[in-house]
Amino acid sequence: MRTMCRSGAGRKLMASLLCTLSVAACGPAPEPTKPEEAPPATGTTGQPVVYGTDNRTDVYAHTNATLRARAEQSTVALMSPSDFTVNSAGNVTFNAPTLGSAYGLCSNQRFLNDLTPAFCSGTLIDDDLVLTAGHCITSASACSSTRVVFNFYRTSATGMKAVTSADIFSCQSIVVRKQESSPLNLDYAIIKLDRAATPRFVPAPIRAGNAPLAVGSKVTVIGSGSGIPFKIDDGGSVRNARASTLDFFVASTDTFGGNSGSGVYENTDYTVAGILVRGETDYVANGSCDIVNTCTETGCRGEDITYVRPAVSAYCLVAGSLRLCGTTNPPPTTTFAFTATNTNNATQNTTDKTVTLAAGQTLQFGTCTLTGASGTGDTYLRLVNSAGTSVANNDDSCSLLSFVSYTAPTAGTYTMRAGCYSSNSCSGTVAYVIQ
Ligand SMILES: [Ca+2]
Numbered sequence: 010m011r012t013m014c015r016s017g018a019g020r021k022l023m024a025s026l027l028c029t030l031s032v033a034a035c036g037p038a039p040e041p042t043k044p045e046e047a048p049p050a051t052g053t054t055g056q057p058v059v060y061g062t063d064n065r066t067d068v069y070a071h072t073n074a075t076l077r078a079r080a081e082q083s084t085v086a087l088m089s090p091s092d093f094t095v096n097s098a099g100n101v102t103f104n105a106p107t108l109g110s111a112y113g114l115c116s117n118q119r120f121l122n123d124l125t126p127a128f129c130s131g132t133l134i135d136d137d138l139v140l141t142a143g144h145c146i147t148s149a150s151a152c153s154s155t156r157v158v159f160n161f162y163r164t165s166a167t168g169m170k171a172v173t174s175a176d177i178f179s180c181q182s183i184v185v186r187k188q189e190s191s192p193l194n195l196d197y198a199i200i201k202l203d204r205a206a207t208p209r210f211v212p213a214p215i216r217a218g219n220a221p222l223a224v225g226s227k228v229t230v231i232g233s234g235s236g237i238p239f240k241i242d243d244g245g246s247v248r249n250a251r252a253s254t255l256d257f258f259v260a261s262t263d264t265f266g267g268n269s270g271s272g273v274y275e276n277t278d279y280t281v282a283g284i285l286v287r288g289e290t291d292y293v294a295n296g297s298c299d300i301v302n303t304c305t306e307t308g309c310r311g312e313d314i315t316y317v318r319p320a321v322s323a324y325c326l327v328a329g330s331l332r333l334c335g336t337t338n339p340p341p342t343t344t345f346a347f348t349a350t351n352t353n354n355a356t357q358n359t360t361d362k363t364v365t366l367a368a369g370q371t372l373q374f375g376t377c378t379l380t381g382a383s384g385t386g387d388t389y390l391r392l393v394n395s396a397g398t399s400v401a402n403n404d405d406s407c408s409l410l411s412f413v414s415y416t417a418p419t420a421g422t423y424t425m426r427a428g429c430y431s432s433n434s435c436s437g438t439v440a441y442v443i444q
């Protein structure tokens with residue numbers, strides 16, 4: 010199993026291996042692997058995977074005007090600054106090997122001459138907000154070194170849309186992010202851009218509600234599989250809706266490393282239903298070169314797609330948005346102050362606050378992120394259940410300050426414990442909100 014992103018700058022040559030054979034190379038993965046650990050080199054290269062027909066279509070060639078609009082107006086590629094050059098006139102050229110050479114593909118494969126600068130994909134969902142996978146941007150420093158590129162698509166078989174500096178944005182901050190396999194298997198991030206992308210670009214609408222997708226329903230993914238210019242694949246079907254957890258669903262999308270973070274749309278109304286995060290091996294050896302791994306519609310493992318609703322709900326707990334939350338104000342928070350010393354990572358000498366949660370309710374609390382939160386020193390926050398078992402904790406969500414988001418799997422009382430890192434002294438105001 011692989012995560013669907015490619016390597017960052019400086020690891021370009023390993024791109025095909027990094028995200029196919031090792032989730033670690035794409036930053037902390039859903040599974041507990043060592044971040045940034047170089048994967049073992051093997052003779053196998055990473056590949057895209059196709060289910061049934063290869064439905065990947067260039068934007069100009071797609072027959073559906075709404076999907077073309079989503080690609081042209083709402084889809085972004087995530088790149089490192091070294092992946093492109095901006096000249097004095099503001100015109101952008103991309104620095105990356107072709108798909109054929111990057112992946113050692115056989116000459117009969119598609120899109121051989123496409124360049125491969127993107128390491129992940131994303132979707133504009135508000136004026137200055139982009140939805141992507143949590144493993145695509147794992148830290149504030151990763152945010153700082155990520156560029157968000159619009160207009161990365163073909164206008165003809167040989168032509169590319171002209172990209173200028175006006176189409177390139179920086180990641181200013183990670184607003185919400187989750188990458189965990191328990192209690193729910195979630196992998197999402199919503200990042201804030203350095204400036205509004207509207208009205209030049211248009212946010213994609215988000216699927217209403219939180220109902221499971223119907224098994225067999227058709228979905229479309231748009232993004233930069235294997236790093237190449239946006240492709241539209243409208244031929245995927247939902248294979249497993251995971252209706253009991255609603256954390257991710259499994260579909261037969263023709264998606265590859267680099268599609269990580271791609272918006273996945275319902276074909277009924279082309280709203281964003283999910284975020285592409287993991288999938289089957291992309292490419293397989295065929296003699297001395299590689300070809301796309303082809304599966305039947307029901308074969309192989311399927312591609313994993315995080316439902317969009319947990320990301321939007323988490324966002325709306327900490328910030329406002331008329332488009333996403335129906336209000337420009339985040340919900341009001343409750344606060345409690347603390348001063349502490351020698352808490353051994355909030356396991357002793359803490360200031361505690363107990364709350365009651367219903368199953369499925371989310372508690373967010375922090376010395377940062379939420380309205381009214383603050384802290385001095387190196388804070389540490391922990392959440393324990395009624396049995397006294399630690400169920401969540403955070404040290405340094407924002408520099409030295411802390412933030413926890415926890416969705417209760419079962420109803421019960423939970424106690425927030427406010428303390429400091431190690432034997433340190435610190436103080437702060439913990440803000441919390443339950444939804
Ligand atoms: Ca297909």
Ligand SMILES: [Ca+2]
Nearest residue numbers: 387388404409
């Ligand atoms: Ca801390």
